[in-house]
Amino acid sequence: MNKMGTIIGFTFKNKVRTKSFLITTLILVLLLSIGMNIPYFIKVFKGEDGSGSAQSPGVHIAVIAENGSRAAQLLQTYAQQSGTGATVVPYASENDPSLKQALSDGKVDGYLTLTEQKGTGLGSVVYHSKDDSSEEQSFLQSALQQVNAQLIAGDRLTPQQIAAMNAPVQLGTEKISADGESAEGKSHSLINYVIVYVLLILFFMSIMMTGNMIAAEVTSEKSSRIMEILITSASPLAQMFGKVIGIFLVGLLQIAIIAAAIAANLMLPHNSGVLQDFNLDLGQLSVSLLVFGIILYILGYFLYALMYAAVGSIVSRTEDLGQAVMPIMMLGFVNFYVPLFSISNANTMLVKVTSYVPFTSPLSMLLRIGVGDVAVWEIILSLLILLATIFGMGWLAAKIYRTGVLMYGKRPSIKELRKAMKAYKI
Structure with a gap:
């Protein structure tokens, strides 16, 4: 056990210090940082970052x-009652020097030209802006919807009544199962879709990269004959x-x-509201998703990793x-790819089987x-099947590794490998 602890510590320190690990991790961090800050960079290049600008946040329109x-x-x-921080400033004409x-x-995003028609509300309305x-x-x-309704109604309706009349109806939704039963509580927030998407990519990259790292480590030690020395100091x-x-x-x-x-x-600071901009609420994140995500990643x-180690042990040349x-x-x-392309419909038969x-x-x-x-x-049930497979794969990988690390030359056939495995008991 002490020897295994030594091997774990040595492997960890050795791999963390390698240029490939450092460069790969640095590139991933840089790409993520650039991708998450692209909207801010675009604003900076357009001069909309707020530095030195006289315009305060919100919508500023001239009429x-x-x-x-x-x-x-x-x-x-x-504009004063909407709570949006918007401002509306009237100007006499489009050629007004102060407007230009x-x-x-x-200080102004654009200007609005409009005409009124008595009794029928607004006439033509055109908004002029650069962006x-x-x-x-x-x-x-x-x-404009509120203004148009107020102009038509005149004094017959109060502003509150007009606001209530124009307010969108809130449509509630409830999922039901195939038998018509209520499936309340099973709806998933947008943040869960984002987390699942990120975890799928992160776990796939990590498993593939570390798996190839194990196979390459074993093969390189075997091809350089270092394995023959290591085998005398610690068991395979x-x-x-x-x-x-x-x-x-x-x-x-x-x-x-x-x-x-x-x-x-x-x-x-410039990313503080990015989650709200995309209607993402971390408070709606499912804790069970993170817990089971870690468990599934480990398993x-x-x-x-065991499959990569077994295959790496039977290859003599990198x-x-x-x-x-x-x-x-x-x-x-x-x-x-199966879950990635099924993320919009996670209840298909293919996903259930896989x-x-x-x-x-x-x-x-x-x-x-x-x-x-x-x-x-x-x-x-899925975890139990996965655990049983890992134990079985661990036993098989141990048999292959025990015999494969000392088999040189061409890659052995399955028949040759089985014959050699029978000579050793795990």
Whole structure:
């Protein structure tokens, strides 16, 4: 056990210090940071970052209307009561020098030209701006609808009645199962879809990268004949499980660094409202998704890591490693792409079947837990099948590793490997 602990510590320290780990992790962190800050960079390049700008946050619109225009007054009143921080300023004409100066200084987003028709509300309405944003569109649509209703109703309705009349009806939804029973509580928030999508990519990359790392480590030691020296100081089983656990810690460290980078970017001042902009609420995040996600990642890692270690032990040259691990990589791609392409509908028969197949269940079951409908007994059954497969794969990988690390030359056939395995008992 002490020897295995030494191997775990040595493997972890050795891999963390390698240039490949450092460069890969740095590139991932940089790409994530750049991607999360692209909207801010665009604003900076456009000069909309707020530094040195006289314009305060919100919508700022000028209205071209005659003095005493009822529509302009109603727009101003609505802007003051809407709580959006919007401002509406009337100007005499489009050629007003103060309007042109306000547009040039960025104090006004654009100007509105409108006409009134007695008894029938607003006539033609045109909004002039350099960059018509969705925020301006949303404000104008709501404001002009209120103004138009007020102009038509005149004094017959109060502003509160008109606001109530124009308020959108809130439509509640309730999911039902196939038998018509209520499925309340099973709806999933948008944040769960985002977390599932991120975890799928993160876990797939981590499992594949660390798995290839294990296979390459074993093959390189075998091809350089270092394995013959190592085999005398520690048993093959201690070496295999020591490498698997050591590189597992490397994968966890990499995931922790990436998670910290995401959290750090979200805490930046210009990203403080990014979750609200996309209607994401961390308070709606399912805790069970994170708990089961960690469990499924650990189990999925050990299943694939043991396969990579076994395959790496029967390859004598690093040049042949890519071809040898290709079947495992294909399984990994199936494990990733089935849930990825089913994220919009996690209750298909394909996802349900793959959530019980041990080689695909880690990510398929993660999808069902996050954004699908899954019973507790289904999760337990899937985990038990996965655990049983890991124990079986551990026994088989130990047999292959024990014999494969000392078999040189061409890659042994299955018949030769079985014959050699019979000579050793695990």
